[in-house]
Amino acid sequence: MSIWQPKEETMPREELTKLQSERLVAQVKRMYEKVELFRKRMDEAGLKPEDIHGVEDLHKLPFSYKQDLRDYYPYGLFAVPMKDIKRVHASSGTTGKQIVVGYTDADLDMWANCFARALAATGADENSFVHVGYGLGLFTGGFGAHDGAVKMGATAIPISAGNTQRQIQTMIDFGSTVLCCTPSYAMYLGESIEEQGLTDKLSLKAGIFGAEPWTEEMRRQIEEKLRLKAYDIYGLSEIMGPGVSYECEYQCGMHVCEDHFIPEIIDPDTCEVLPAGAQGELVFTTITKEGFPLIRYRTRDICSLNYEKCKCGRTHVRMNKPQGRTDDMLIIRGVNVFPSQIEEVLLKIGGDITPNYQIVVDRKNNTDTFDVNVEMSEQMFSDGVRGIEAVERRITEALKSTLGIAPKVNLVNPKSITRSEGKAKRVIDNRKLK
Numbered sequence: 001m002s003i004w005q006p007k008e009e010t011m012p013r014e015e016l017t018k019l020q021s022e023r024l025v026a027q028v029k030r031m032y033e034k035v036e037l038f039r040k041r042m043d044e045a046g047l048k049p050e051d052i053h054g055v056e057d058l059h060k061l062p063f064s065y066k067q068d069l070r071d072y073y074p075y076g077l078f079a080v081p082m083k084d085i086k087r088v089h090a091s092s093g094t095t096g097k098q099i100v101v102g103y104t105d106a107d108l109d110m111w112a113n114c115f116a117r118a119l120a121a122t123g124a125d126e127n128s129f130v131h132v133g134y135g136l137g138l139f140t141g142g143f144g145a146h147d148g149a150v151k152m153g154a155t156a157i158p159i160s161a162g163n164t165q166r167q168i169q170t171m172i173d174f175g176s177t178v179l180c181c182t183p184s185y186a187m188y189l190g191e192s193i194e195e196q197g198l199t200d201k202l203s204l205k206a207g208i209f210g211a212e213p214w215t216e217e218m219r220r221q222i223e224e225k226l227r228l229k230a231y232d233i234y235g236l237s238e239i240m241g242p243g244v245s246y247e248c249e250y251q252c253g254m255h256v257c258e259d260h261f262i263p264e265i266i267d268p269d270t271c272e273v274l275p276a277g278a279q280g281e282l283v284f285t286t287i288t289k290e291g292f293p294l295i296r297y298r299t300r301d302i303c304s305l306n307y308e309k310c311k312c313g314r315t316h317v318r319m320n321k322p323q324g325r326t327d328d329m330l331i332i333r334g335v336n337v338f339p340s341q342i343e344e345v346l347l348k349i350g351g352d353i354t355p356n357y358q359i360v361v362d363r364k365n366n367t368d369t370f371d372v373n374v375e376m377s378e379q380m381f382s383d384g385v386r387g388i389e390a391v392e393r394r395i396t397e398a399l400k401s402t403l404g405i406a407p408k409v410n411l412v413n414p415k416s417i418t419r420s421e422g423k424a425k426r427v428i429d430n431r432k433l434k
């Protein structure tokens with residue numbers, strides 16, 4: 001597979017650390033001058049830009065949080081005049097006010113190159129047809145993938161998300177070779193294509209899927225249904241959107257574009273920086289962004305970093321698949337539950353059930369109720385739904401042994417759980433309303 005920017009992506013670690021240090025020092029200085037909140041936090045910590053000499057001083061710098069973006073909504077954290085901001089994106093998230101981020105020309109160019117790195121890592125080149133099935137709009141997914149495809153010189157197909165039938169027709173007629181969308185939508189497309197017997201008509205070689213957590217088992221199923229190799233890609237609006245990190249052909253973690261973003265793993269409770277390999281909260285510092293730079297941004301994503309050499313030749317550190325978010329974790333009857341644990345169990349069971357599920361949590365008589373609704377397979381449905389209770393019991397047992405508590409499992413009809421073309425909504429927590 002080719003490497004899009006070999007000089008940057010294979011830079012020896014020593015050189016990379018030097019580059020990061022220079023960029024960090026300059027970024028801190030610029031932000032101290034231009035961003036009021038950052039200056040205030042530095043002053044409160046008794047720090048001056050001159051105290052930061054390189055990456056070895058990173059841990060001294062103050063953290064930043066999603067709440068900061070809400071407090072300074074919409075443009076209060078931008079570090080350049082608005083005339084230099086060429087595009088804004090926004091993320092609504094699942095709770096709270098939307099957040100806004102802005103990019104200069106140089107930022108957009110950097111982002112396009114990062115996504116092109118991810119494309120090149122799948123074997124894509126100027127002869128590829130890149131089907132952009134992420135939403136094109138304020139969400140960063142669509143434009144990130146589109147600009148990356150254009151930067152590479154491939155043919156971009158900016159179809160955006162939604163209208164499954166049109167997606168399938170376009171994919172077949174236009175000869176899409178790389179599919180970019182969320183893994184849950186890829187699964188949905190795969191199911192629909194399989195049902196219509198159109199699998200043979202596809203020209204797909206690779207898929208670049210991200211924006212939500214997904215398991216290895218889901219990867220296997222998507223690969224089987226769409227006959228492609230599925231790659232993971234990670235990003236978040238606050239830092240850049242898709243392409244902050246991406247998988248290479250060895251698929252053993254996602255290479256972080258370390259010439260632009262410095263990752264750290266911290267203990268979310270004590271805020272202490274953890275050693276390489278330890279699992280904790282991912283924190284990012286942008287070191288080249290002009291429009292909306294961030295220092296030590298708390299992503300809330302839980303993962304670990306691997307600095308070992310990768311067989312692909314890239315020297316950039318790999319982060320493993322985020323295992324969930326510190327704010328995604330449900331506490332049900334005192335037990336920590338991550339939606340990804342449930343997905344893993346359902347995928348392992350397979351057979352009569354699909355991995356389409358929704359968790360519904362509520363509180364009745366001061367006790368948490370915990371339901372997991374799972375769609376049965378078309379096969380089971382057409383067989384007349386025999387043995388439904390036995391299957392529900394089997395799932396309950398499997399979930400209980402993984403989670404430590406037993407949910408009430410309800411098998412529901414195929415395709416009855418609402419799907420969105422974007423991210424899947426896996427959790428309904430009605431306790432928050434009470």
Ligand code: DLL
Nearest residue numbers: 091141210211212213233234235236237241242322
């Ligand atoms: O989801 C950016 C993106 C678009 C990434 C397309 C990849 C592909 P946000 O909407 O701001 O941005 O959501 C960011 O989504 O903090 C993670 O919790 C989650 N996330 C993103 N990629 C992955 C992934 C985009 N590959 C939040 N695996 C992040 C697991 C992911 N979680």
